[in-house]
Amino acid sequence: MVVERNVEKEVEVEYARLRIPFGPVHPALKEPVSLRVSVRGEEVIDVDMVLGHVHRGIEALAEGRNLIQTLYLIERICGICSHSHTTCFIQALEEIGGIAPSERALYLRTLIFEMERIHSHLLLLGVMAYEIGFDTLFMFIWHVREKILDLFEKITGNRIHHAMNTIGGVRWNLTPQIASEINSCMKEMEKAVKYVRDIFTDGTVEKRICGLGVLDYSEALKLCVVGPTARGSGVDIDVRRDHPYAAYNDLKGNFSVITRRDGDVHARIEVRVLEIFESINIIRAILEKLPEGPIRPEENVLRLMRRIPEGEAVSLVEAPRGELFYFVKTDGKGGLRRLKVRTPTFSNLIGLKSMLLGCEIADIPVIVASIDPCLSCTNRVTIVDQRSGESKVVSLDALRRVVREK
Amino acid sequence: MNAAIALIISFPAVLLISLLFEGIDRKLHARMQKRIGPPVIQPFYDLIKLFNKGRVIPLTASVRVFEIMPMIAAAVSLLGASILLSGILFGLSMIGDLIVVMYLLAMSSIALMVGGSASGNPYSAIGFSRKMSMMIAYEVPMFIAVISVAFGSTPSLAIDRIIKFQANLGLPLAASRPSMSLAAAAFLLCMPAASSAIPFDIPEAKTEIIYGLLVEYCGPYLALAKIAKAASNFALTLLASIVFLYIPSLLWENAPLNSGISLSLCLTTALLIMFTTMTVPRTILARLKIGQALKFYWMVPLTLSLSSIILSAAGL
Missing domain, CATH: 1.10.645.10 (Cytochrome-c3 Hydrogenase, chain B)
Structure with missing residues (x-):
């Protein structure tokens, strides 16, 4: 709930640059990936990609x-x-x-x-x-x-x-x-x-x-x-x-x-x-x-x-x-x-950013789909904390600890 | 007083028919895609289910506006459709009700826009701006077409006068003169955008902006928004059928106004219009982008409606 409040503030402050969260849950995506897209009007001016939602070890x-x-x-x-x-x-x-x-x-x-x-x-x-x-x-x-x-x-x-x-x-x-x-x-x-x-x-x-x-x-x-x-x-x-x-x-x-x-x-x-x-x-x-x-x-x-x-x-x-x-x-x-x-x-996801820059919002799902992303295959052990924006790599021991706690 | 009672009676009838129309549309759409499709009364099931669901209001929303707007949208579009229906059923009409109906239908879209953008969701904000552009694109040619009709018939802005005019003429208005045919064409071309069906469902494109304005609506509010949409689609098709294509005028000299037969003929025409202007385009076309849609509406329907008004002023 706290997170939603923060999102609202961002929208208000960056009035000309709307930041929209494209994913991880979005009807256009078969699998979860999170693209943080900054738009001005309909034009995409920046893309940031976050992976790791379906990492299965x-x-x-x-x-x-x-x-x-x-x-x-x-x-x-x-x-x-x-x-x-x-x-x-x-x-x-x-x-x-x-x-x-x-x-x-x-x-x-x-x-x-x-x-x-x-x-x-x-x-x-x-x-x-x-x-x-x-x-x-x-x-x-x-x-x-x-x-x-x-x-x-x-x-x-x-x-x-x-x-x-x-x-x-x-x-x-x-x-x-x-x-x-x-x-x-x-x-x-x-x-x-x-x-x-x-x-x-x-x-x-x-x-x-x-x-x-x-x-x-x-x-x-x-x-x-x-x-x-x-x-x-x-x-x-x-x-x-x-x-x-x-x-x-x-x-x-x-x-x-x-x-x-x-x-x-x-x-x-x-x-x-x-x-x-x-x-x-x-x-x-x-x-x-x-x-x-x-x-x-x-x-x-x-x-x-x-x-x-x-x-x-x-x-x-x-x-x-x-x-x-x-x-x-x-x-x-x-x-x-x-x-x-x-x-x-x-390999292909890396190309996504240069494809997306300068396109319209309406084109994002089309372009993302055009590389045929298969994200369950791709996800690896990096975990990104969405709130602080930090990334950390989880070691096998840490994973085992989490599993044992459950 | 009579008018008020007639309107109240036609409210449930409008709700019933508009939901049935939606059901038929979905069934035909599915059959054309080789699917079995939902039963025709699926929209009723949907509504019952939605009304029984809980209300969720996002923290970022301004609550009052978010709650009230779907109600206003549903009420005004039902009212618009009932004015048309009671016009045929009871021969009720008043001066300028053509403009009132058009106004109510635009009002319903605007209410949903305001309500959706009050949710504070960035997708709704994009949906709002897209809907705004779309309304500028289709409302202008649509209104010009209606004004051209008002000039071209008696001249009058009362729907029953237009119907009587067609009945006396023995021809539907669209077939009477070239200017009227152009107006009808412009109006019909605006219908897919007004009903936000593919290829013009840009404001609520689900793969792009997750239903845009409706993204935060759920439960009873979504049900109301769905009613608003179904009723305004029905009102549009009915309006097109009685103003441009009043088929009973072909069958009888001085066709009876308020009979069951002419009503059912009008409804059948409305169904056909819905099929050709909403179901078929959304089956055979892909979604356009907002710029492409704007270009289309300013190029084709606007030209048609403007030339219709010029021709009609020239007496053609």
């Missing part, structure tokens, strides 16, 4: 568990790109343990990966439509997205947390019947996404997204943004092509990296729409080329886990939002000594 949790438990834990880092996280983690483990998954397993991993990219991009396009007040398009896109989720359920038994990866392979095989279902779904998907692309180039939508939140090429390079945010600014990077993993080495000829020069919201959206088409191409190629063979080692997964020696590895994948980085250090007894996750949103 996953890295510390992982260090107290064995590798298989960690695999299911890190799947829950993100509800949208869960397969990217497990793939990235499992790649590091396989690197340390010297385990080579079969060709078929790699292809199936890639298949789920690309389906996840389609579902994640569709989710974002829907959110984008919602931010600009186009509810019908939002409903349509999420209706299309349901089909992909149904496919996930058919293949792996789960819509969101697929639990597809295991050490040395994947857990579910693909039957010919499901393969044909995927094929027909891709046909529908292609048609629907073409329609969506047409709507996003429609006048009423373009008015809201063109020339907004510009992040030019040099700025994008300087801030090290990744994924579609970087590609929308003309930075030609893609882990799938630059450091191929899973089956992407074989599939190099089946996709191209989409880049756009403009660096505005429209460019970032266009990159995502076109990437969906590329993903459809990759999925078709996978279904064509899918080699026969076992999908995982015969050996029990717990025994495999115990065989992984002490060591460390770095792993990279191209998650739907950009480059996802894992540093894994095992202790040789089936556990972890250190796990470090750097999510793409963490």
Whole structure:
């Protein structure tokens, strides 16, 4: 209650500069982030960002568990790109343990990966439509997205947390019947996404997204943004092509990296729409080329886990939002000594400030959504005291103390 | 005395019909989006629930203004709609009631603006400034269109005179002369903004400023604000239907004024007008920015209404 009084005073004193709290709870945000925006009239003149509302201490949790438990834990880092996280983690483990998954397993991993990219991009396009007040398009896109989720359920038994990866392979095989279902779904998907692309180039939508939140090429390079945010600014990077993993080495000829020069919201959206088409191409190629063979080692997964020696590895994948980085250090007894996750949103959030300055209030949600922020992935151990404005880093011991007190 | 009783009788009727209109709007909107949508009487459920909720008044609000304004808004917009409805039902009218209705509808928006900005929330402040700009954008062409109508019919500012004029003419006003068609077009183009539906829901854009003026309202106050909005939307559509598109005039020579049939015809027209000017735009368009909306209103409806007045002065 005291805090609210303070807010009132600020508003009264800074009459020309209104400070509005954008978040942590705001209908435009899927997840909590707090942007403190100073505006003059409708124009944004300053932005300050506060993170840390959904920190869950996953890295510390992982260090107290064995590798298989960690695999299911890190799947829950993100509800949208869960397969990217497990793939990235499992790649590091396989690197340390010297385990080579079969060709078929790699292809199936890639298949789920690309389906996840389609579902994640569709989710974002829907959110984008919602931010600009186009509810019908939002409903349509999420209706299309349901089909992909149904496919996930058919293949792996789960819509969101697929639990597809295991050490040395994947857990579910693909039957010919499901393969044909995927094929027909891709046909529908292609048609629907073409329609969506047409709507996003429609006048009423373009008015809201063109020339907004510009992040030019040099700025994008300087801030090290990744994924579609970087590609929308003309930075030609893609882990799938630059450091191929899973089956992407074989599939190099089946996709191209989409880049756009403009660096505005429209460019970032266009990159995502076109990437969906590329993903459809990759999925078709996978279904064509899918080699026969076992999908995982015969050996029990717990025994495999115990065989992984002490060591460390770095792993990279191209998650739907950009480059996802894992540093894994095992202790040789089936556990972890250190796990470090750097999510793409963490890199992209830095670019947000330069995109937001000078825009209108109406553009804030559109620009924030255009980098596709996934904040639950991003939040780390820094706690910011909102009242005094101090930040402090909470140590593991302090966290343990808090937990024990409860 | 009679007039007062008629008005009081039509109050609950207006409440009922305007909420039904809102329900139909929501249902049609949902069907066009491939959703099942809420039942048509969902607005009633909403109101019952809201009225049973507790009152929360923010510490930063100036309490009296914050509490009273939704009541004023609901009362004046219900009154505006009842004047129109009792005008058709009982043939009641007085000199200048066209202006009174327009004034009451603007008053309801202003009351919500004042109440919302009394909450002390920065989002309400932004909502206030946006609503202000929007009102300047749409009220001007709307009033000019109404004035053009007043000149173009008898000339008169009494609604029953305008209705009788159309009945004698055997044509709806919008089809009678080019100047009137232009006025009708300007008026209808202003309707989405007046009802703050997408693409012109800028003052209460939920993804931008969290419903702007309404952000701090909850419980009974929000219910009153919702009534105010539903009733003023209904009043606008009804006004457009009886002033510009009085369909009964097509069917009979000297159509009867205060019969059930002409009332139901007027309501059907009002429903169609609501569908075309509020439901369809909010389904097929994205929200505009305030500058774009202002530009549109000063470019198109204002030009239309001004040319309508010039034509009407020239006797066309």
